[in-house]
Amino acid sequence: MIKSDHLMQLDQVDLYNNEEHYILVYNDKYFYTNNLLFETIKLLKDKKFISEEFKKEHELNDEEFTEIFILINEKLASIFKERKPKRYVNLKVTLLDAALVNMISTSLLFLFTKVKYILPLVIILNLVLVYELINKSAVNFTSGYIDSIVIYLSLFFILLFHELGHSTALKKFNIEPQEVGFGFYLVFPVLFSNVTRAWLLRKRQRIVINLSGIYFQLVASSFLVIFYFLLGTNTVESIIISITKANFFVLVYSLFPFIRNDGYWALSDSLNIPDLHKRSVSYPIDLVKNKVSFNLFLALYSIGQYTFLGFIIFKYVPSIPNNYSSFYFTLIDDGLINLILSKPSILFHFVLSSVILYSISKSLLAFLKK
Numbered sequence: 001m002i003k004s005d006h007l008m009q010l011d012q013v014d015l016y017n018n019e020e021h022y023i024l025v026y027n028d029k030y031f032y033t034n035n036l037l038f039e040t041i042k043l044l045k046d047k048k049f050i051s052e053e054f055k056k057e058h059e060l061n062d063e064e065f066t067e068i069f070i071l072i073n074e075k076l077a078s079i080f081k082e083r084k085p086k087r088y089v090n091l092k093v094t095l096l097d098a099a100l101v102n103m104i105s106t107s108l109l110f111l112f113t114k115v116k117y118i119l120p121l122v123i124i125l126n127l128v129l130v131y132e133l134i135n136k137s138a139v140n141f142t143s144g145y146i147d148s149i150v151i152y153l154s155l156f157f158i159l160l161f162h163e164l165g166h167s168t169a170l171k172k173f174n175i176e177p178q179e180v181g182f183g184f185y186l187v188f189p190v191l192f193s194n195v196t197r198a199w200l201l202r203k204r205q206r207i208v209i210n211l212s213g214i215y216f217q218l219v220a221s222s223f224l225v226i227f228y229f230l231l232g233t234n235t236v237e238s239i240i241i242s243i244t245k246a247n248f249f250v251l252v253y254s255l256f257p258f259i260r261n262d263g264y265w266a267l268s269d270s271l272n273i274p275d276l277h278k279r280s281v282s283y284p285i286d287l288v289k290n291k292v293s294f295n296l297f298l299a300l301y302s303i304g305q306y307t308f309l310g311f312i313i314f315k316y317v318p319s320i321p322n323n324y325s326s327f328y329f330t331l332i333d334d335g336l337i338n339l340i341l342s343k344p345s346i347l348f349h350f351v352l353s354s355v356i357l358y359s360i361s362k363s364l365l366a367f368l369k370k
Contacts, residue, residue, distance in 0.1 A: 010041065022038035026080065092182070093182045108164065121222070122215075122218050132228065148340075148344070156191075158247055162216050162220070164216060167180060168216070169195075193213075280305045283295075313360065323349040
């Protein structure tokens, strides 16, 4: 039967069935299980479990009954096991608490209820921005401190709206979103929205949540077109073009499937492969060792992952020393504030170089462990 310490902790386990998965939730961690284990744990939680009735209902002999409870105890042991939580964002600071996020998300639900009208308009306006961006790509704009501050603040609010997109999508599926905040991914500042409860939803719904930040970001950037044509001075034009360049870079980065971001999570959910990155890194070795069966999509993703890694190593890595030296000497000569406000490209290449070095080292370590 169930171990006594496991029985004592069962009250802290919540059970959910979203019609695709049976889910156990303990200490804000989510575990998929099968129907038999789910129903057994439910009976145990409700104090309605009777051994002989259970055996009869499932046509089990004593040996099979014992094997099932061995499996249940193993499953519960893995759930209750103390483990270091996976944290992609550290030093978190809450910007909008859960109550405020819920209030804002409720007011923004019209962006989903009216999506068939809003999305075509958003696409058209962003295509106009792309057209203007292409036409102005050869023009060199100069910007002062005030212009740079406006650009950074505009990007901050666009990206904050992006995070509210994830929260609002969760609200659309009748689950209360949690906080939106600021933190650090490694040493890089990022915004985040706490939508871990999305694991309670079906695959299609999770994909909508994954991509809703992109949708909201496009909605926000649509307003840039209005400002561009209504306030079409040279200064406003240069600011909006700069914001647009940065914003579209973030959009592409967010959708790129080989970095843990919106596009990655959407692909992981669509393929039904949790922890896609880790599995793709080890997949070639596991396949050779016959530890896993052949999976076409995982194989293609693994090929893409290593191709991307190889491209970065041979095309971008040689420039990393120069990027670091440019950052260092500019920092010494001009100071951090001037670097951030007037020379963002140097800062960008420094950050990108650091991300690449981290990603390469992490992937190689994972590969060598195999």
